[in-house]
Amino acid sequence: MLDQVPHAPQKLPVVGHMAALMAGAPWDVTERWLRERGPTVRLQIPGASYLVTSDPEFIRHVIVGAADNYVKDLRAMGAFLDILGHGLLTSDGELWKKQRAVLARAFRIEALRNVAEASIRAVDRLAAVLDAHARSGRPVDIGAQMRRLTLQVIAEATLQMPPHQSDDVLPRLYEPLVEEANKRVWLPFRGYLPTPSKFRYDRSLAQLDAFLLEKIRARLQARRADPQARPADMLDMLLISLEDRGWTDDSERLVSDELKTMLFAGHDTSSAMLTWTLHALTQQPAELERLRADAASVWKGEGMPDYEQLKRLDFAGACLKEALRLYNIVPIVVREAVVDDRFGELVIPRGTKVMVHMQALHKDPRHWPEPEAFRPDRFLGDEPVGHRWLPFITGPRSCVGQHFSLLEAKIVLSRLALRYEFSPVPENSDARHRFNVPVGPAASIRMHVRPRA
16 A cells, blocks of 8 residues: 555644645645655645655656546646636546547647747737837846737637737736636635635636637637638637537537636746746856757748748757756646556555656756756757656646647747847846746846847
């Protein structure tokens, strides 16, 4: 049974490990425990116990080899269920299989080509902001600008929203929901007490739902009027995919939930990835020059590179992947055993929660020499990273939007590097937010910008 797995240290009566987890960033605390007693330890908090692991073979077993024996732990997502609904990120079983098929079709190659064009337009709009900062000499908050840009891209790619509407509607409705959900992860009573923050949250959620339903109904009406129209965005592709199954009373809510999932996953993680990558590159000017040289080989002259050329932004891709390894935007995921399972000599009873600790895996010096160093070369060459690198998970539940996110980020990063010089302010730091997921900087990352000659 589980008795052969050591307990994590700092366990207290009644509260278990909760006090120790709240003393620092929980993913940092548990990573330290795995270094001391791992690669797998037992952790207890009121109402739940976990196996926490950074063992790559155990991780592979849970998310690939015996993936059908495990489901997502909705308790770990509970605070975000209003935002995500019953979309792909939160569903399991037959619903998950159906939605995975629908989303896979929506993220096919036509959508990725649209993403490339939307990303280029978003960078050109951002350039006007950066040029104004360059003229004034004021540093720019890179994280804020990346959030705005990635919201514009995902809004155009999913809903064909113009940038002014994206800038006006989505930050006002969406970002307060994400901020409050992150607080409720650690302070769940905020979801029940009749406080001003709860009323604001409920109002924003109702407005977001109404906004999306209006978009869905208008698009459905347009498609019924012209069923042969070429799909313009992912909403069209979702509607086309659902036509095969027939439109039911639940279909509207299902599409709305998937749109909310795409908005959340499609901008928060991408903006954090871009922010951390630019931050890392400004600490290593030689790597930034390598990025520029690689980008210049693709962005030649005034013409638009084709889709295959854009995919070849290899060094930009390596920088982004290394930032995901180093800064661990999503440091852990949790799975729950739905049947009795076995891994080697370890018997895992039904109901056991397994915390897959990607951060500890990504920082393990046995797998990544000099793990605290930013070295993009790790992701160049022929050696596969296998199950040592899992920011998008792997196996049947891998992130369906990972190619979308990486293509968008490669275009944005390479275009910005070619166009601007970036000088970080001295206050910038590697310090990460203690509780928010996706994990962004603890304080703003600010930079002076200057157009390149």
